[in-house]
């Protein structure tokens with residue numbers, strides 16, 4: 195199993211989807227996260243609102259291991275537990291950019307300040323390993339923990355699609371954020387380590 199760590203905050207690791215294909219227990223946990231409405235509601239994606247079965251997990255593995263995507267499971271090393279997923283999607287070698295995403299699927303790990311640690315790793319990988327210039331992201335206007343995470347990391351709010359999301363019978367705005375490699379480096383200390391075990 196390959197894992198990526200920041201030696202400055204070793205409690206969080208990213209493990210590629212490609213290394214976890216045969217982990218049946220993890221697939222069961224992943225499906226439970228995706229069927230937890232309190233987790234997926236704030237992602238504001240209609241696809242995620244319907245009940246999902248094991249075929250959804252297999253499709254996710256295909257998607258997150260294709261050439262223009264890097265999907266990772268988030269591992270909380272102190273508990274030896276997988277707690278969610280993070281990804282870079284739509285990786286373009288032409289514009290040297292990608293879209294990011296995070297889901298801390300195990301709600302016991304929400305509100306513990308882990309999202310910025312995951313983002314530091316994910317973006318260090320994007321900028322230092324993949325040599326991207328820019329990472330794009332977005333979230334619903336009511337997803338305060340996500341907005342605060344973007345602020346902590348140094349993203350700029352670049353756009354607002356008015357009433358583009360529909361959550362629990364109400365329309366709300368979708369916000370778009372972006373960060374450039376030099377902005378990330380100026381605001382974050384990361385010592386990236388890759389480990390094989």
Ligand SMILES: CC(C)(COP(=O)(O)OP(=O)(O)OC[C@H]1O[C@@H](n2cnc3c(N)ncnc32)[C@H](O)[C@@H]1OP(=O)(O)O)[C@@H](O)C(=O)NCCC(=O)NCCS
Pocket residue numbers: 232233234236237278296297298299303304305306307308309310332333334337338339340342343346
């Ligand atoms: C969004 C998500 C990644 C945030 O991760 P997290 O580790 O729980 O977030 P944190 O604990 O770092 O909290 C971030 C900040 O939001 C604050 N916060 C959390 N809930 C809040 C609320 N309801 N109101 C105000 N502030 C809140 C925290 O106090 C923290 O502020 P601080 O950094 O200034 O102390 C995580 O909750 C998650 O995966 N949610 C489900 C999926 C999702 O929404 N993904 C993103 C889709 S775009």
